[in-house]
Amino acid sequence: MNNSTPILSDDLLARYLASTATREEIEQVQAWLDASPDHLDELKGYRKLWARSGMMGSQQPAIDTNAAWEKVRSKMQGNEVPDVAEAETLPLPARRRFSPAMWAAAVVALLAVGFGWFYFYNTQSPKMMSVSTQENTLEEVLPDGTKVLLNYNSTLTFPEGLAGDSRSVSLEGEAFFDVVPDAMHPFIIQANGTEIKVVGTSFNVKAYDEAVRVDVKSGKVEVRKSVKVMELLPGEGVEVQSDTAFVTLSANPNAAAYGTGVYDFRAAQLGEVVKSLSQGYHAEVKLADEALAECRLTGRYEGESLDATLSIIAESINMTVSKKGNSYVFDGPGCR
The missing domain is CATH 1.20.5 (Single alpha-helices involved in coiled-coils or other helix-helix interfaces)
Known part of the structure; x- marks a missing residue:
């Protein structure tokens, strides 16, 4: 530095270059710069040495100004003269x-x-998630705690986290839903153009083709297509065939037997029994004579194989059951 004028301390200049000086210290440097035009050239040179030392532009949260200044001073003592002509212009702090x-x-x-x-x-x-089945059933717990039991050849699609004003999912195929109640966020299922809306309930939705069937086990379900809306209560069902064709049905108590393995028949016609067994076991069960369809059956079958269930039923209604190719066939004298 120029010895004819007061010299600022090394620490002060280091803090100034490191942008850690206080307002009062910045004012001292400003006064020193104003005292002589040569001081600006000197500061430019020091700044260039500072930059070459690798201390300018550091993104570290804390700067060791003393170590930095020692590094600069060592370069000065090594006779490295700052090139004032090439030095960058130092923006001066302004109040x-x-x-x-x-x-x-x-x-x-x-x-x-x-x-x-x-x-x-x-x-x-949101990122869309999906779960699918082929020749299997699958139970899935959604992010809100809702349990979904997917039947064969079915796909459920839903947004990651199931967040939003409504819990919206889409279904292709068949599934049984046990929905966690949340009055502020209704649960909505889109299936083949039909909307099923609930708050907290359990029900089955079958949507393999254009027609959509809904069977309610508990709670209340709103079914909507186009401008038509129907409200279902426990034990009620509906088949939506078109925008205006809603066929009201009694809920099938065995609609979810494909997943639960429980079949409960109460004076059920044999025609409905073989239909439920065919759908639940994914096998073909038939009657040798359509006249047998009017026979009635009462019984509960839980966790049995298809062969065992059919044998028990045949014995209880005085019929026989045989396997022909890929089909099981009930035969007998009929009902008395």
């Missing part, structure tokens, strides 16, 4: 007072940026 209007503008800008990020993160389409 600025912000008016109320400027503060208000800054606040508005920060709010706008914050809202922009909030809007961005909350309007992005």
